[in-house]
Amino acid sequence: PLGNPVWNASGSHGKQWHQVELAVSTFWPNEYQVLIEATVSRERRGYIAVDDIMVLNYPCYKAPHFSRLGDEEINAGQNASFQCVAAGRASEAEKFLLERHNGDLLTMAAVKHLSHRRFIVSFQLDGVQRSDQDLYRCVTQSPRGSGVSNFAELVVKVPPSPIAPPQLLRAGSTYLIIQLNTNSILGDGPIIRKEIEYRASQSPWSEVHVVSMATYKMWHLDPDTEYHMSVLLTRPGEGGTGPPGPPLVSRTKCAEPMRPLRGLVASDVQSRQLSLQWENLAFNLTRCHTYSVSLCYRYTMAGGGGGHNTTVRECLAVENNSSRFTLRDLPPYHGIHVRLSLANPEGKKEGREVSFQTEEDIPGGIAPESLTFSPLDDMIFLKWEEPVEPNGLITQYEISYQSIESSDPSINVPGPRRTVSKLRNETYHMFSNLHPGTTYLISVRARTAKGFGQTALTEITTNISAPTFDYGDMPSPLGETESTITVLLRPAQGRGAPVSTYQVVVEEETVKKVKRELGLQECFPLPMSHGEAQARGTPHYYTAELPPSSLPEASPFTVGDNHTYNGYWN
Incomplete structure (x- = not known):
């Protein structure tokens, strides 16, 4: 093929002979066609004469003779180098060129002398691509002649890359089994190495594993994590590894939680709520992005009236990423048993049960229906039961009472309020020195270390008692006649109700006089006249029967005055 001139001479050289040497390789190509061109003046006719052509089979002495130039195979993107080994003497004025088959020239050369008649000329092509693939030869130019090597082929190979992504065969919590799927590739072979490049989707780092089989199991992966996996193929030569193929995007399965949650403690304890906290959640503990935390608790409530105890159980969901929770509406002074559960789609881990106790609160009210009483005329016996909700340890009971109403007009109502304290095991009280026929407002409340609870109220009325007299002993008559006796009558005390009537009773003592004590007076239930x-x-x-108004104060009364008093003949 016709290329650039390998030797030229400038200036006028008419009517002169010039000796020129051309050193070529006879190995390949083994046939050459030499073209000589000259510029002839238009004013005069000229001609070119070629004479004394000698073809020698040994190196020339004026122009360097190149040894055979070998073909070069390189991977795309790498630097190609041609080493032109030449024999002969090279002067500094000589130019060394690398000529491409299409005529392009590369003039950047490095010359290294091996001896006084042998040297190496190096040419480097940086970052060759498929378009740089062609035939190249070494050329030297000097005034003495030219040396030309054979054409060597620069073969540029494209590193291989898979067309399709790997295929997922099976996924576990810590592994992925994939098929490389490298039957179809882009680029050139042969393939001498296969590798898997993978990384987590949210991770900046990646790893590369050499694979020797059509399938590969990737170990030690994180659960519930998305991975990008690509196949790398390598052909011989430096830079023979092609770009990663299309990625397979796949996710590992969740794994069972590593262990139960730990560190369950109470940060704040009150009477009716409990604030809890525990260790912070981390992915190495949940081992899944989809998980739930449950807080289960239980406590036992005593049955009222001696009934069976009742156990309350409840489980509550805790917000993700939260490591604290507050239980509310709890009973005071109760043992609360709490357990944490960590669950994901693959399993559940329950922690050990931890017990806490809420603080005391003021007690609940004593049930009014539990108040039982037995009234007398001047005493009341009261009994009650412990509050249904003691909310702690009962330390004492407080009983208050006050007269609010009375049928005895001599009693001032409302009376003063009095308070009595009882020990925690004393659920009864005897009220004494009360007024007969009087209604009392009685309240009972319990106390814990937090204070008094609600008050239970009831109204109790004492019984009405018989009127009493203030006689120290039986008084002596004021005067006596044969048919009358005059005595001093004193008004009586009502004892819970006003005196409705006075009755004068005469008892005959036929045998002897008997001194009667005041406390041994007989009762005369049936009123009867003297005739009856x-x-x-x-x-x-x-x-006689006298109205209360007739005896406002002590007055004498004559028995036997033959008068009639309210139907009774005296």
């Missing part, structure tokens, strides 16, 4: 008593043979009779 004589008819029945009864020793006593009613001789």
